[in-house]
Amino acid sequence: xxxxxxxxxxxxxxxxxxxxxxxxxxxxxxxxxxxxxxxxxxxxxxxxxxxxxxxxxxxxxxxxxxxxxxxxxxxxxxxxxxxxxxxxxxxxxxxxxxxxxxxxxxxxxxxxxxxxxxxxxxxxxxxxxxxxxxxxxxxxxxxxxxxxxxxxxxxxxxxxxxxxxxxxxxxxxxxxxxxxxxxxxxxxxxxxxxxxxxxxxxxxxxxxxxxxxxxxxxxxxxxxxxxxxxxxxxxxxxxxxxxxxxxxxxxxxxxxxxxxxxxxxxxxxxxxxxxxxxxxxxxxxxxxxxxxxxxxxxxxxxxxxxxxxxxxxxxxxxxxxxxxxxxxxxxxxxxxxxxxxxxxxxxxxx
Numbered sequence: 001x002x003x004x005x006x007x008x009x010x011x012x013x014x015x016x017x018x019x020x021x022x023x024x025x026x027x028x029x030x031x032x033x034x035x036x037x038x039x040x041x042x043x044x045x046x047x048x049x050x051x052x053x054x055x056x057x058x059x060x061x062x063x064x065x066x067x068x069x070x071x072x073x074x075x076x077x078x079x080x081x082x083x084x085x086x087x088x089x090x091x092x093x094x095x096x097x098x099x100x101x102x103x104x105x106x107x108x109x110x111x112x113x114x115x116x117x118x119x120x121x122x123x124x125x126x127x128x129x130x131x132x133x134x135x136x137x138x139x140x141x142x143x144x145x146x147x148x149x150x151x152x153x154x155x156x157x158x159x160x161x162x163x164x165x166x167x168x169x170x171x172x173x174x175x176x177x178x179x180x181x182x183x184x185x186x187x188x189x190x191x192x193x194x195x196x197x198x199x200x201x202x203x204x205x206x207x208x209x210x211x212x213x214x215x216x217x218x219x220x221x222x223x224x225x226x227x228x229x230x231x232x233x234x235x236x237x238x239x240x241x242x243x244x245x246x247x248x249x250x251x252x253x254x255x256x257x258x259x260x261x262x263x264x265x266x267x268x269x270x271x272x273x274x275x276x277x278x279x280x281x282x283x284x285x286x287x288x289x290x291x292x293x294x295x296x297x298x299x300x301x302x303x304x305x306x307x308x309x310x311x312x313x314x315x316x317x318x319x320x321x322x323x324x325x326x327x328x329x330x331x332x333x334x335x336x337x338x339x340x341x342x343x344x345x346x347x348x349x350x
Contacts, residue, residue: 002153009058020210031187035197036207042190078147079156084139086131093127117148157189228346244273258292272344279320281338291333
């Protein structure tokens with residue numbers, strides 16, 4: 001296990017600043033997920049931690065030791081790439097052993113490490129195969145096994161499941177979670193998939209344009225988002241956001257919305273605010289006080305779950321429900337306890 005600290009990290013490519021004052025501390029054994037849209041700086045951060053990319057400003061510490069100027073092989077860090085990066089002319093054993101051979105590790109120790117990693121990942125029967133004879137999931141296990149053989153203090157995963165189909169992604173998420181518990185090691189994991197972030201992470205870093213929007217546990221990020229960006233990015237389907245204008249404000253504490261007067265005693269309403277409600281918090285056929293009718297545009301039938309795209313008062317409202325939908329309109333409701341509010345700059349105020 002190891003502690004990792006990134007202090008005021010900045011990185012630019014020409015005039016384009018991709019990381020801005022990134023500052024976090026990662027505790028021993030934590031599974032940290034960096035999540036955000038494409039181009040937000042996730043992979044660049046991993047590459048700086050691994051030593052594949054230089055740091056413009058700031059410091060990276062591993063167990064309180066500054067590692068900015070160490071070459072990648074001296075950092076005690078192993079990286080698993082999106083593309084697997086396996087040598088096609090080598091079999092699985094040789095791919096997993098390659099890094100150890102470069103470090104001139106004795107043959108018997110290499111064999112022990114490779115076989116141990118293969119057993120952990122349940123790929124011992126694949127050691128003689130070439131990469132072209134493996135499925136995507138098997139190749140990913142080999143790439144992870146190659147990292148395990150080096151006994152690193154920190155594992156870096158750069159979108160490792162993005163090339164797999166949905167069913168295999170789900171299976172590999174479970175395997176990576178089991179691996180983390182078994183190895184009790186630090187993992188820093190990059191993804192744009194918020195489902196992976198929510199299911200794997202001890203803590204999540206939500207990135208946007210090189211800035212940290214929020215850093216916390218999955219439950220904190222989901223239930224208590226700092227702003228609309230986080231509220232919409234985490235959660236599937238994304239949170240419904242409704243703009244509050246002058247015509248919605250009855251008085252400083254009351255809104256008129258969806259034919260309902262809604263009073264919030266501890267909030268002062270102003271022009272240009274936003275209200276958020278998650279799709280799963282909008283209930284069909286309930287006795288909640290805030291009731292209204294929506295016109296259905298589309299129902300995505302996912303089996304147990306139905307994702308309902310609807311419209312009311314020129315607002316698109318997404319609803320998640322387990323009930324069968326047979327009508328063109330629905331009566332729905334939500335509790336005001338589930339409502340979040342954001343200011344005109346889209347920052348959370350309640």
